[in-house]
Amino acid sequence: MTFHFVLLLSRQGKTRLTKWYSTFTPKEKQRMIREVGSMVLNRSPKLCNFLEYKDYKIIARRYASLYFIMCVDKNDNELLTLEITHHYVKILDRYFGNVCELDLIFNFHKAYYILDELMIAGELQETSEKTVLRLIATQDALQENPGDGGKPGTI
Amino acid sequence: MSRRLKDLIKAARGAKTAAEEREVIQKECAAIRTSFKQEEADYRHRNVAKLLYISMLGYPTQWGQMECLKLIASSGFSDKRIGYLALMLLLDEKQEILILVTSHMKNDLNSNNQFIAGLALCALGNISSQGIARDLAPDVEKLLGSTNPYLRKKAALCAIRVLRKCPDLMENFVPRIRSLLSDRNHGVLLTGVTLMTELCETDAANIEYFRRLVPTLVRVLKNLVMSGFAPEYDVNGITDPYLQVKILKLLRILGKGDAESTDIMNDILAQVATNTDHSRNVGNAVLYECVQTIMNIEAEDGLRLLAINVLGRFLGNKDNNIRYVALATLGKVVSADVEAVQRHRNTIVDCLKDPDTSIRKRALELIYALVNESNIKILAHELITFLQTATVEFRADLAVNLCRVTERYSPNKRWQVDTILRVLQIAGNCVPDEVCYNLINLVASSPELHTYGVQKMYMSLTNDHTQQTLVQVASWSIGEFGDLLLSLPASDREINVTENDVIDLFDKILRDPATTPVTKDYILTALMKLTSRFPSGQKLKSIISRYQSNIDLELQQRAVEYSKLFAWEGIRDSLLERIPVLEQREMKTATVATANGTGEANLLDWDDGPTTTSQQPSSPTPAPAAAAPAASSGLDILSEIFGSSAPVSTTTAPVNNVAAADPLDFLSALTPVASTPAPAPVAAPTPAAPLNGPLPTQTVFQKNGVTVYFDIMKQASTPNITLINASFSNANPFPVANFDFKVAVPKYIRLQVNTPSGNLLPPNNSGRVSQSFKLLNSNHGEKPLLVKIKLDYMANGAPGSDMADVSFPEGC
Numbered sequence: 001m002t003f004h005f006v007l008l009l010s011r012q013g014k015t016r017l018t019k020w021y022s023t024f025t026p027k028e029k030q031r032m033i034r035e036v037g038s039m040v041l042n043r044s045p046k047l048c049n050f051l052e053y054k055d056y057k058i059i060a061r062r063y064a065s066l067y068f069i070m071c072v073d074k075n076d077n078e079l080l081t082l083e084i085t086h087h088y089v090k091i092l093d094r095y096f097g098n099v100c101e102l103d104l105i106f107n108f109h110k111a112y113y114i115l116d117e118l119m120i121a122g123e124l125q126e127t128s129e130k131t132v133l134r135l136i137a138t139q140d141a142l143q144e145n146p147g148d149g150g151k152p153g154t155i
Numbered sequence: 156m157s158r159r160l161k162d163l164i165k166a167a168r169g170a171k172t173a174a175e176e177r178e179v180i181q182k183e184c185a186a187i188r189t190s191f192k193q194e195e196a197d198y199r200h201r202n203v204a205k206l207l208y209i210s211m212l213g214y215p216t217q218w219g220q221m222e223c224l225k226l227i228a229s230s231g232f233s234d235k236r237i238g239y240l241a242l243m244l245l246l247d248e249k250q251e252i253l254i255l256v257t258s259h260m261k262n263d264l265n266s267n268n269q270f271i272a273g274l275a276l277c278a279l280g281n282i283s284s285q286g287i288a289r290d291l292a293p294d295v296e297k298l299l300g301s302t303n304p305y306l307r308k309k310a311a312l313c314a315i316r317v318l319r320k321c322p323d324l325m326e327n328f329v330p331r332i333r334s335l336l337s338d339r340n341h342g343v344l345l346t347g348v349t350l351m352t353e354l355c356e357t358d359a360a361n362i363e364y365f366r367r368l369v370p371t372l373v374r375v376l377k378n379l380v381m382s383g384f385a386p387e388y389d390v391n392g393i394t395d396p397y398l399q400v401k402i403l404k405l406l407r408i409l410g411k412g413d414a415e416s417t418d419i420m421n422d423i424l425a426q427v428a429t430n431t432d433h434s435r436n437v438g439n440a441v442l443y444e445c446v447q448t449i450m451n452i453e454a455e456d457g458l459r460l461l462a463i464n465v466l467g468r469f470l471g472n473k474d475n476n477i478r479y480v481a482l483a484t485l486g487k488v489v490s491a492d493v494e495a496v497q498r499h500r501n502t503i504v505d506c507l508k509d510p511d512t513s514i515r516k517r518a519l520e521l522i523y524a525l526v527n528e529s530n531i532k533i534l535a536h537e538l539i540t541f542l543q544t545a546t547v548e549f550r551a552d553l554a555v556n557l558c559r560v561t562e563r564y565s566p567n568k569r570w571q572v573d574t575i576l577r578v579l580q581i582a583g584n585c586v587p588d589e590v591c592y593n594l595i596n597l598v599a600s601s602p603e604l605h606t607y608g609v610q611k612m613y614m615s616l617t618n619d620h621t622q623q624t625l626v627q628v629a630s631w632s633i634g635e636f637g638d639l640l641l642s643l644p645a646s647d648r649e650i651n652v653t654e655n656d657v658i659d660l661f662d663k664i665l666r667d668p669a670t671t672p673v674t675k676d677y678i679l680t681a682l683m684k685l686t687s688r689f690p691s692g693q694k695l696k697s698i699i700s701r702y703q704s705n706i707d708l709e710l711q712q713r714a715v716e717y718s719k720l721f722a723w724e725g726i727r728d729s730l731l732e733r734i735p736v737l738e739q740r741e742m743k744t745a746t747v748a749t750a751n752g753t754g755e756a757n758l759l760d761w762d763d764g765p766t767t768t769s770q771q772p773s774s775p776t777p778a779p780a781a782a783a784p785a786a787s788s789g790l791d792i793l794s795e796i797f798g799s800s801a802p803v804s805t806t807t808a809p810v811n812n813v814a815a816a817d818p819l820d821f822l823s824a825l826t827p828v829a830s831t832p833a834p835a836p837v838a839a840p841t842p843a844a845p846l847n848g849p850l851p852t853q854t855v856f857q858k859n860g861v862t863v864y865f866d867i868m869k870q871a872s873t874p875n876i877t878l879i880n881a882s883f884s885n886a887n888p889f890p891v892a893n894f895d896f897k898v899a900v901p902k903y904i905r906l907q908v909n910t911p912s913g914n915l916l917p918p919n920n921s922g923r924v925s926q927s928f929k930l931l932n933s934n935h936g937e938k939p940l941l942v943k944i945k946l947d948y949m950a951n952g953a954p955g956s957d958m959a960d961v962s963f964p965e966g967c
Binding site: 015017018019020021023027030044046047048049050051052077078079080082083085087103105106108109113116120121123124125126127128129130132135138139141143145146154155 | 213
């Protein structure tokens with residue numbers, strides 16, 4: 001299995017997104033967020049982006065005020081995990097147009113929708129930025145103007 | 156009227172204190188609850204979205220789970236979209252209400268709207284339980300055959316989840332793979348390759364089956380590498396690195412151990428390894444995967460060299476990430492090609508000085524693997540330098556490993572003593588007891604080291620006595636060889652020591668509150684031994700007697716017993732005589748046991764056997780005239796004297812390690828541990844039955860250079876039980892690996908076998924592996940003890956197997 005969870009933390013340690021691909025109890029989840037968060041937040045930016053945590057490997061990279069934290073298997077390709085993170089960030093950036101933390105706070109559900117087009121079961125699903133953006137745009141339009149008799153979904 | 160999500164987020168963020176935020180959330184929760192109760196379907200999706208935000212802030216939201224189901228049940232896409240999102244975030248496979256969603260999911264999977272089917276697939280792939288996975292597997296299978304790539308790629312990843320939950324459904328997916336690989340869509344290719352990898356990991360039988368697809372995979376990879384600029388999939392000049400890496404990983408699985416598949420992939424691997432641009436992270440990600448594949452398949456030497464060189468280039472990279480993966484990969488491949496990795500040794504050692512913990516950790520692991528006879532001196536020096544500055548998290552592990560490699564590769568004993576003492580001086584508080592036993596063993600078994608060792612240890616002790624293990628080893632040595640410390644010829648003397656210096660030093664350490672009780676036990680024994688080494692015993696006697704009322708039971712007992720010994724002037728000197736030089740093999744056995752970390756406690760596992768079985772038939776202690784006839788070691792003499800009536804509540808560390816505790820016979824003798832599991836009351840000591848004494852070691856089997864010895868032990872009180880310590884040696888010039896020893900017995904005998912101390916027999920009889928077992932003869936006296944032994948091993952690459960019948964001497 002590739003990804004066990006994806007975690008977005010602000011510099012202050014506030015959770016911005018959590019996606020679990022392996023099953024943990026709520027308690028375990030909280031503990032992992034706390035432990036991983038403190039490991040990542042207290043790390044000097046000059047050091048490498050990889051941390052060993054339990055039987056997993058944590059790949060963390062900071063983009064502006066947000067930490068993108070990926071938990072993968074010990075044997076997974078760390079460098080590629082960084083690329084996947086970057087792939088996600090690039091799509092977010094294109095979608096929101098110069099994405100910032102506030103975009104993700106007020107549109108957290110959009111960040112999840114994008115992630116869901118990118119990964120399922122902890123495995124990468126789509127490698128083309130353009131495809132993901134097109135799919136999300138189509139679904140957004142469908143949500144605004146449902147042709148199927150449903151109601152438009154303004155949240 | 157319901158508040159919009161945006162307004163809630165604003166309100167929560169506007170809260171100045173945690174209490175204020177809590178209030179905002181509680182109010183909102185109340186409003187949402189009311190809305191849910193009134194079944195306001197129009198606001199449901201908005202309320203659930205707010206719930207997601209509230210849950211992310213860390214508030215409980217279980218009460219809203221049913222609403223996700225209602226959203227999913229609604230017909231509109233916008234409701235379903237938020238419903239499925241909430242389902243994945245608020246629920247997991249363990250929640251029982253998840254089962255309620257199965258039928259809706261089934262409907263959605265078959266929806267005409269690809270996006271609705273996509274939502275269902277996504278939820279199924281991320282959180283399905285075993286039950287749901289099984290129920291919906293046929294639908295996933297159907298979608299795998301869809302012509303719509305959007306559904307196809309999602310179905311492939313769903314299949315992975317299904318497989319993880321129900322591996323038995325594997326056969327349904329295997330035939331689908333070929334058509335997935337012929338799809339032109341990268342998403343489908345990627346997920347298809349991922350599914351294939353998963354199938355290989357689920358069942359190795361699939362690997363064989365999928366090998367026929369290697370040419371297809373190679374072709375796909377070739378197209379990626381050779382294709383020109385593909386804007387949609389380009390990442391910094393590399394076409395779809397994600398897919399490349401996935402294929403490389405799969406090729407590794409398929410090529411491992413199969414020369415034919417390896418042949419097909421050799422060219423493309425060489426091409427990837429040479430042509431991939433290594434100036435950016437993404438190129439290095441592909442190279443990294445490629446190197447791992449080359450090192451794992453049956454690649455030819457040229458290709459391997461290419462791979463190792465790529466790693467060498469990684470090591471020199473400025474980017475910490477790249478150096479990290481280089482070290483990690485070298486660690487994985489070091490067993491395959493030590494020589495090639497050795498060339499980068501200096502760079503690797505430099506990584507120990509890196510400020511990055513992750514890198515230091517990887518470098519250390521790699522160095523442990525690189526140590527050998529020729530470089531032990533240099534590397535041990537580097538490691539000790541590192542140990543001095545190492546943080547706590549490294550220290551314990553490093554100290555143990557340093558001792559391990561030193562014991563294994565040391566060029567001479569004197570150097571070994573120096574090095575281990577150095578480690579103990581720096582990190583004597585975080586090494587396991589075995590290090591102490593092994594060092595004692597080493598000094599005791601080499602007469603040429605007695606004077607040198609005791610002097611060296613005395614000096615380190617005067618410098619620092621806070622490292623407990625160091626104090627323990629030094630105390631033992633000074634107790635044993637204290638006279639040598641004083642009687643040095645003037646020319647050899649680096650320090651002037653008087654009897655009083657030694658005693659005062661011990662006294663000072665005993666009074667130090669930081670000294671642990673176990674260390675005090677060692678010192679007390681040392682003081683006792685010194686009474687026969689030093690001319691005047693009065694001062695020693697007074698120190699010992701001071702502990703007769705110590706609160707520590709073990710210490711008190713020793714002090715009392717030792718003080719009693721003063722009354723036995725006639726035999727005291729002979730009792731306290733120097734422990735005879737141990738036979739090399741004993742020492743080696745102990746080392747093997749320690750290296751494996753398992754063998755030590757084996758002898759203690761007997762549920763009713765004696766634990767103080769550390770006699771060595773081959774090293775008889777000079778027995779005084781007063782000793783019992785059967786006594787062949789100090790143990791029995793002392794058991795006679797003290798009647799073995801020790802309280803059973805105390806166990807000291809030395810005795811716990813029977814295999815390695817040989818030099819501590821004297822110590823263990825005075826603390827017989829009745830290990831009867833039946834909770835013996837502390838106040839009612841049970842005199843241990845005297846041992847029959849061990850029978851001489853028997854050579855029970857000898858063939859192809861492999862020899863099996865039995866040390867047989869019995870206890871008079873339980874004549875039907877026989878303890879056997881089997882040890883194995885190898886006279887061949889090559890090591891014997893995968894050594895497996897099996898014992899079979901007739902029906903009337905019950906057998907209990909303990910784990911062996913290792914499975915590798917070193918060459919030229921240079922060490923032994925031991926394994927103990929226990930026989931219970933239910934027809935004792937009527938039928939003889941008989942066993943059949945079977946040996947399986949790999950000698951020089953060829954498997955060997957031998958069987959033999961063993962009968963036992965009269966009386967067993």
